[in-house]
Amino acid sequence: MSAIKKIKIEYEEDNPNASSSSNPGRGLMVSSMMHPPKQEDTKEDIKPHIPKHEDTKEDIKPHIPKQEDTKDDIKPHIENLSCESEREQEYKQRVMSNYQPMHRELYEMNPPTFFVPSFLSAIHDNTREGFKRIITEPSPGILTFQMLKPEFCKMLMDEFKNFEKWAGETGTRIMHPTTMYKYGAILDHFGLEKMLGRLMEDFILPMSTVFFPEVGGAMLDSHHGFIVEYGAGADVYLDFHVDDSEVTLNVCLGEQFSGGELFFRGVRCVKHVNVESELDEIFDYSQVPGRAVLHRGRHRHCAVSTTSGHRVNMLLWCKSSVFREMTKDEQNSPSWCGICRREQN
Template sequence: NMSAGRPFRGCACFFTDNIFVARFGLHVRYRDGPQLRRDHGRALRERGCRSEEQFREVLREVEAEVQRRKQLIHQSVERRAIISKCYRPKHPEVYTLQDSFLAPEFLEIMRFCTSPGADLQGLLSYLESFSDKRIYRLPVFTEEFCQAFVDELENFEQSDMPKGRPNTMNNYGVLLNELGMDEPFLTPLREWLRPLTALLYPELGGACLDSHKAFVVKYSLHEDLDLSSHYDNAEVTLNVSLGKEFTEGNLYFGDFNQDPSPVPKYIEVQHVGGRGLLHRGGQIHGALPIASGQRWNLIVWMRSSAIRNQLCPMCRRKPELVEAEGFGDGFTEPLEEEEEPQTVDVCALG
């Protein structure tokens, strides 16, 4: 995958930063043991990590996660090759995005966004807005598609195919690039959304979202119940509720990570089948525990190389570029002749 002829890259901070210590609900940065103790010892103690043995366990956990991340690209490529060769889809039609999968209201919103004179004010009349946090809900998929898609995902889950974790915080779900869905399904979906994100999030590169990472997460009583507070490695996130039947498990949203307040105001948002929430990747959020049933969500982290090439959203530094596979983490190498832009068109940056 390329952006304007440039291959996508990752940032080296992936191997050192934002490592989640699940039992203490803490994200840490890791260089070595003494640094971990120095930077995070107090926060770990406050969360119940009080003995030396507990700290050593955390250290082992963190080191194992770093090793896992270092092997990730190679293992993902291997899994994808096996899946491509050996997996027999139950619903092969869901792998290629078709207009018929999209809710009629979604198509209507996109027609508005591409009409002459479309503006934010007009767009907001089509969307549900939540507080002042720039979180919006809109219909995305039909119920029929959601059912077929979840059925396909369950078929894959029950197969003996190799499976990667969606991310460091979810153990249950599917990385959609490993199912071969990036080009035929997710890239067209991102392109469908671009006129919408251009109006909603212009300063985040909403008009030039040029890559993504997409996965489906699954919550159930005996697996992942909930999700701790975090922000996404994305400029804009789409989170679509696919079903099935479940109770509770609302999402909650706090501050934007670049604009924290001393006492964050949280809001709760319910999932509605087939509908998607759009929010800024940097909006701190999490998921409350489900009380019964099973909840499947499609998460699409949408990225703009023009924005993130200036500043990595995870380490808040100029990205230190490393080789990556596919869309990587959405960074691109600077062009040789690139100069500082004279205008403030964010999509011309990068």
């Protein structure tokens, strides 16, 4: 049996001068404590460990998360965040008014250009049987399938690099996806909001309606889309956490890399977020460019070190304001939580 270290849920207000997110509710971030707390910290809130990743010519040493239990519960710190900040709106408008895209064809949904034929066929059928023909479920609640064409992956990575180059030349500070990342960018900020909205509504919603209805998968109505990068001169690993989403889409875009596996360790409600993993909840996933992973936002996971090369991923946190409103005062044990389900049986 494996134990997972205590997780802290942290909600931070959007701020153009700090890492942030951009749609209503995006300030909510869940960060994990992967390293044992110091003894003097145990009576206070433990601050998240944000690793410093500096550019280096040496090989990156692999970081393997320690999954250790602690005797101290970490209490969630909650702030009232109801809307995108005015400063972030102004930031986004300023960027979109000045940034010149490299690949304008990315900014409008073009399914035949973006997606592999098998994925489009399953979406067109829009049946459980059709989805199961393309999906592999190597562990309960973790769906993997081939999704993006190599040409689309390259275009999106090129667009991201072009945005980084423009930001450097103009002195524009890039707002990073969440407080857990020091690199990457929010895709909505340079004009991809409309395309990502179509991606969620027309392509993710049909699948989440079938496979994740119990967590609001049939009621998705907003998104937070971003790119993250790992390797020398970027983030190297990501600590255990749960996403601020009902359903998460994670697609590796490339490039050449070693390491970077995703460790999944079970789905948990807030009450049980720190409870150790059962053997059947432990799954390690090796990332493949163009291949998607779809999972519940409350599925605990981390990314181990990208030990060589450069890895870029696109993530789409899909949210449901209706589901959150319906369940905000819910006291019953949710059926999707691994521990609650076992207690009910």
